[in-house]
Amino acid sequence: MYLDIDVCGIHLRHPVMNASGILGSHREHIARLAAYGVSAIVTKTITSQPREGYETPIVIELPSGGVLNAVGLANPGKEAIHELVAEAKKFGLPIIVSIGGRDEREFVDVAIEAEKSGADAIELNLSCPHAKGYGIEIGSEPNIVRTIVREVSSVLRIPVIAKLGICDKLVTSASRALEAGARALTLINTVRAMYIDVFSAKPVLSNVFGGLSGPPIHPLAVRAIYEVYRELKAEIIGCGGVYDWRSAAEMILAGARAVQIGTAFIHGSGRKVVESILSGLREWLRILGLKSIYEAIGLAQRV
Amino acid sequence: MKPARIVLNEPIAEDLYLLEIELVEPIDKEPKPFQFASLWIPRVKEIPLSISYAELERSRFRFIYKLRGRGTRALSETLSGSFLGVKIPLGRGIDLRELRGKKLLVVCGGVGIAPLPYLVRVCSENGYEVHVVCGFRTRQGVPPIDLVFPISPHSVHIATEDCSVGYCGDALTLAKKVSKSENFDDLIFVGPSFMLKKACEEFRDVDPMISLETLVRCGLGLCGSCYIRGSTKLLCVDGPVFRCSEVSEYLAGLPD
Ligand SMILES: Cc1cc2nc3c(=O)[nH]c(=O)nc-3n(C[C@H](O)[C@H](O)[C@H](O)COP(=O)(O)OP(=O)(O)OC[C@H]3O[C@@H](n4cnc5c(N)ncnc54)[C@H](O)[C@@H]3O)c2cc1C
Ligand SMILES: Cc1cc2nc3c(=O)[nH]c(=O)nc-3n(C[C@H](O)[C@H](O)[C@H](O)COP(=O)(O)O)c2cc1C
Ligand code: FES
Numbered sequence: 001m002y003l004d005i006d007v008c009g010i011h012l013r014h015p016v017m018n019a020s021g022i023l024g025s026h027r028e029h030i031a032r033l034a035a036y037g038v039s040a041i042v043t044k045t046i047t048s049q050p051r052e053g054y055e056t057p058i059v060i061e062l063p064s065g066g067v068l069n070a071v072g073l074a075n076p077g078k079e080a081i082h083e084l085v086a087e088a089k090k091f092g093l094p095i096i097v098s099i100g101g102r103d104e105r106e107f108v109d110v111a112i113e114a115e116k117s118g119a120d121a122i123e124l125n126l127s128c129p130h131a132k133g134y135g136i137e138i139g140s141e142p143n144i145v146r147t148i149v150r151e152v153s154s155v156l157r158i159p160v161i162a163k164l165g166i167c168d169k170l171v172t173s174a175s176r177a178l179e180a181g182a183r184a185l186t187l188i189n190t191v192r193a194m195y196i197d198v199f200s201a202k203p204v205l206s207n208v209f210g211g212l213s214g215p216p217i218h219p220l221a222v223r224a225i226y227e228v229y230r231e232l233k234a235e236i237i238g239c240g241g242v243y244d245w246r247s248a249a250e251m252i253l254a255g256a257r258a259v260q261i262g263t264a265f266i267h268g269s270g271r272k273v274v275e276s277i278l279s280g281l282r283e284w285l286r287i288l289g290l291k292s293i294y295e296a297i298g299l300a301q302r303v
Numbered sequence: 304m305k306p307a308r309i310v311l312n313e314p315i316a317e318d319l320y321l322l323e324i325e326l327v328e329p330i331d332k333e334p335k336p337f338q339f340a341s342l343w344i345p346r347v348k349e350i351p352l353s354i355s356y357a358e359l360e361r362s363r364f365r366f367i368y369k370l371r372g373r374g375t376r377a378l379s380e381t382l383s384g385s386f387l388g389v390k391i392p393l394g395r396g397i398d399l400r401e402l403r404g405k406k407l408l409v410v411c412g413g414v415g416i417a418p419l420p421y422l423v424r425v426c427s428e429n430g431y432e433v434h435v436v437c438g439f440r441t442r443q444g445v446p447p448i449d450l451v452f453p454i455s456p457h458s459v460h461i462a463t464e465d466c467s468v469g470y471c472g473d474a475l476t477l478a479k480k481v482s483k484s485e486n487f488d489d490l491i492f493v494g495p496s497f498m499l500k501k502a503c504e505e506f507r508d509v510d511p512m513i514s515l516e517t518l519v520r521c522g523l524g525l526c527g528s529c530y531i532r533g534s535t536k537l538l539c540v541d542g543p544v545f546r547c548s549e550v551s552e553y554l555a556g557l558p559d
Contacts, residue, residue, distance in 0.1 A: 023527040032535040044527075056341075056349035057388075059521035062306045071526055199306040199327065199386035200345035268524040268540035 003281055005293045007258050008183035008235055010094050012039040015276050015281075015293055016248070019239050019262035020045055020098035020123060020163070025075050027087045034091040036270030038280075041088045043081070044259060045100040045125040047134075048109050050077035055206040056254035060195060066217070066241075067149050067263045068195050070210035073100055078113040085117040094120040096161065102133045104151040111152045111160075121158050122199035124148060124182075126173075127165030127189035129211045136189070140167035146176035153181025161237065166220055173217040175227045184235035186260065187224045191217050214263035215241045222254050228299050229255025243273065245280020252293060253300035304343060304389035305330070310363070312383055315450060317443040318370040319414060320379055321355075324387060326362040333359055335396030336422035337514060337544045340364065341522045343388035347377040351519040353418035353543075354392065356453055364391065367451065369414040393522045397512070397544050399429055404488020409456075410436045410478040410502070412494025413444065418514065419493070420452045427454055436460045436481055438474025438494075442467035475501055482506075491544070500557045504545035514544045515553075532556050 003014035017040040025044035035039050053074025060068050067106035081097055088095035097114035099122050101107035107124060114122050126145055128135030137142045145162065153160045161221050162177035163186035164170060174185055190211025195204050218241025238251030243264035251259050264273045281293075290296050311323035324342075328439055334357050341349045356365035368375055378498035381387070407426065409419055416437050426433045435456045439445045445468055462477040469478045475498060482490070490511035492502040499513040517538045520528040529538035533552025536542065547554065 022525055023530075025527055028530045028532065028535060032530075032537070035535055051521075056520055057304070057343055059523055059525055061523065067523075067525075069521075069525070071521075074520075075524070078479075142529070159421055191349075195307060197304065197386075197388055199344065200388070202345045204304055204343065204388060206346075206348070259340075266525060267521050268537060275417045 014039045017259040019260035022262045030087040037274040040094040042096045045098040047100045066214035068210045070205045073131045082117040096121045098123045100125045104148045123161040129192035142172040142176045145173045146180045149177045149180035159183040186237040188221045188240045226254040235238035245277045255298040316446040322366040329362045334392040338392035338396035340391035348374045350374040355417045356420045367417040402489045406429045406488045408487040409491045412498045416494035424454045432457045436459045436478045438462040441465045
């Protein structure tokens with residue numbers, strides 16, 4: 001059973017890539033992700049200038065499952081894109097450069113650098129829930145989403161993917177992004193959350209607030225994909241809490257054609273996770289009598 | 304992040320502290336030698352520290368730390384009875400079976416002594432012999448060996464660079480002397496990076512193990528800050544101990 005699939009015109013060997021921010025900011029990370037067996041590399045969100053990120057703790061595992069992070073968009077700045085792209089090419093892998101910005105000028109600036117460097121696509125981070133002035137602060141406003149996607153799409157030839165997060169006007173934002181030229185959507189990012197240590201009686205993340213990821217957000221992601229696919233029939237990359245073939249299959253049935261994995265790559269488990277998802281998906285398609293992923297996309301919409 | 308209470312936190316040499324914590328809830332997996340922890344000092348920061356000793360039955364863990372900057376200073380000022388958060392155990396540590404035999408020479412510089420007491424315990428429980436060479440700058444820097452090692456190594460050789468205690472010189476020179484007079488099955492070096500680089504050069508023929516330090520931010524294999532230059536390894540997942548040959552590109556990039 002073949003698992004290959006096209007996402008905004010890019011041919012992928014199978015539907016599993018890494019999520020932005022899981023490694024993906026140095027050359028060495030790209031080689032490691034390639035060894036995990038992903039079908040495309042997604043970089044850490046890159047901004048024009050390098051960013052140090054927040055003081056530790058930046059990532060913690062929660063007792064209830066899931067992970068909370070506020071890394072603070074630490075990244076080496078746009079100068080590093082060239083090296084990341086070149087490294088992915090060495091492994092014959094498509095690379096999607098994730099881009100962050102405070103306004104359309106910064107997004108355009110980094111996007112141009114990504115295209116010049118030979119990136120296959122860019123993903124606009126319109127959804128990080130804990131970096132001041134970035135992410136969801138702009139991504140929850142449909143008109144700003146439209147402006148940014150339009151400005152970026154109009155200067156690029158490579159496809160633009162908009163990564164959106166949970167917010168009241170998600171379907172409207174998604175629709176504006178597509179009208180403005182986005183070829184696909186990544187749904188969802190982490191969900192704003194916090195964790196308090198009950199012995200020291202203090203919030204644990206240095207930034208106090210962070211983004212929740214992992215299995216606890218999976219049902220939110222499935223719902224977001226389902227609603228957006230139902231209304232817009234867009235190309236969707238599902239993200240949020242995927243950790244095995246079932247959680248991936250659920251997203252495909254809701255309307256996703258590919259999935260991204262972040263938290264499940266914890267403790268270096270990437271290779272095992274990718275392999276077991278792929279073999280599970282093959283077996284699942286066989287059981288359902290489907291010939292490819294295409295036949296499964298959005299199947300759960302028929303109710 | 305597991306809650307823990309400080310039961311002991313006191314100076315044992317110049318700028319060197321011994322810390323003992325007790326986890327609020329027990330963990331059931333015996334750590335491996337050279338695994339480490341990340342200690343969260345509430346509203347200050349997290350600090351990665353080697354597990355210096357572990358008594359799982361009592362949920363007690365020991366650390367030895369050197370005053371460096373804001374975090375270690377804040378830790379030294381934190382009183383017994385206070386609560387911390389800990390990520391433990393982190394890293395892969397070492398599996399005794401990957402060693403080339405049962406007679407080891409372990410060489411440390413300064414606070415590099417930290418992970419040795421637990422290594423000695425696990426080794427002695429499994430019939431391994433650990434011989435220790437430790438170098439310090441001055442007499443004031445040398446901690447009381449009996450206090451540091453709840454279980455004694457087979458032998459301990461001390462060197463000081465100011466010639467005030469033991470061998471007159473650095474740990475590496477003494478290690479060369481000791482390893483010439485006796486045969487060892489495997490060598491492990493723990494210390495500042497210039498010492499590790501030199502150890503890999505001078506003991507090239509035996510390809511020893513070295514314990515590295517890189518910037519550990521998440522400790523979970525997600526953020527990538529601990530990557531080892533020129534390799535696909537993450538220190539917090541695959542380390543901190545490697546054979547010199549596994550990290551040669553990283554070593555080449557270090558200053559001499
Ligand atoms: C796996 C591992 C085990 C370690 N074991 C011990 C130990 O047992 N005892 C001990 O005293 N020290 C140990 N260290 C070093 C210790 O983590 C640093 O000394 C400590 O983080 C310094 O924090 P600070 O705020 O006091 O100093 P800062 O002023 O923040 O930094 C001083 C120096 O410490 C190092 N450092 C700072 N932050 C980190 C970090 N997050 N990760 C790694 N290095 C850092 C850098 O070299 C820096 O220049 C270990 C480091 C690692 C990676
Ligand atoms: C440590 C960490 C860093 C992240 N950094 C980014 C980032 O830079 N840009 C981004 O768009 N999303 C970032 N995310 C969010 C992930 O890409 C993903 O959307 C989210 O974690 C949900 O997927 P998961 O449950 O599989 O982890 C980060 C997540 C984590 C855990
Ligand atoms: S510290 Fe190792 S990956 Fe974050």
